[in-house]
């Protein structure tokens with residue numbers, strides 16, 4: 001074989017390989033279309049959730065966040081009370097864990113714009129809860145002014161987002177906490193330094209009892225479910241507030 005013949009074979013082979021690579025690259029491009037993140041499958045069985053005792057501590061939300069692929073768009077919604085500054089918080093990535101989750105959760109440090117009321121620890125709830133809690137906090141502050149002659153400064157909360165069943169049961173309904181649609185209230189600190197806890201305050205005397213009873217009544221006008229110490233033993237030290245749907249049109253309320 002002459003040198004020229006060998007050179008020609010090598011040159012034609014290179015052209016053929018280059019053409020194949022170009023074809024492959026062209027074929028690849030249209031496949032990269034952003035896909036929306038699926039909503040939590042609320043129809044699937046709740047049997048996948050382990051009882052709280054077996055499951056151990058619920059993972060911090062950061063560990064269950066769905067990692068987005070490089071060129072994938074995550075669809076979330078804006079929250080008006082976050083945009084207007086009526087809450088101090090941020091929109092965080094979607095939560096998805098078995099059939100629990102929320103597409104547009106908020107991590108909140110305080111409620112209120114002019115005189116924000118801080119939370120002892122940040123909470124993760126949905127926009128509807130955040131909106132209801134802004135008005136509720138102003139309401140509670142007015143009640144504090146009435147009974148303690150001092151507005152509220154800080155709120156200590158219990159459960160916020162948590163993938164579990166109602167009352168940590170091993171069977172039964174999935175809790176509204178599992179959809180970031182609930183928050184438990186434990187105690188308040190007032191501007192004048194005084195504090196009150198639900199557990200001791202619910203049946204206390206005078207102003208303290210009146211404060212908690214008025215607060216319970218006011219809560220029932222803003223939330224769809226309110227469960228306090230008179231509801232069941234699981235709520236002797238925390239007031240459960242949620243915006244769950246009761247009744248055919250989601251218009252029924254539970255106030256206990």
Ligand SMILES: [Zn+2]
Pocket residue numbers: 159177182183184239240241
């Ligand atoms: Zn609760």
